[in-house]
Amino acid sequence: MASTRPVTxxxxxxxxxxxxxxxxxxxxxxxxxxDVAALLQQVGLxxxxxxxxxxxxxxxxxxxxxxxxxxxxxxGPPGPA
Numbered sequence: 870m871a872s873t874r875p876v877t878x879x880x881x882x883x884x885x886x887x888x889x890x891x892x893x894x895x896x897x898x899x900x901x902x903x904d905v906a907a908l909l910q911q912v913g914l915x916x917x918x919x920x921x922x923x924x925x926x927x928x929x930x931x932x933x934x935x936x937x938x939x940x941x942x943x944x945g946p947p948g949p950a
Contacts, residue, residue: 874891874892874912875890875891875892875893875929876889876890876891876909876927876928876929877889877890877891877928877929877931878890878899878905878928878929878930878931878935879931879932880931880932880933880940880941881932881933881937881938881939881940881941882898882940883940885900885938885939885940886898886899886900887899887900887905887932887938889904889905889908889909891908891909891912896908896909896911896912900938901919901938902919902922902923902935903919905919905922905928905935906918906919906921906922909922922935923935
């Protein structure tokens with residue numbers, strides 16, 4: 870499971886998708902750890918699965934770890950005074 874390619878999974882967007890970047894190139898949007906594994910398989914890490922994605926220290930998770938797929942709460946409009 871060795872890889873020297875930097876992998877970044879960005880914070881969830883409004884739809885719960887997270888951009889996945891490897892070596893500076895955006896591979897696509899993931900909605901689960903299964904999606905992250907599938908994207909990594911496309912770039913040569915065929916043996917990776919969801920457990921590898923969750924356990925590895927090679928992925929930099931921004932905006933939450935592999936268990937975060939909902940966007941962060943954003944303040945809504947103010948209520949009546």
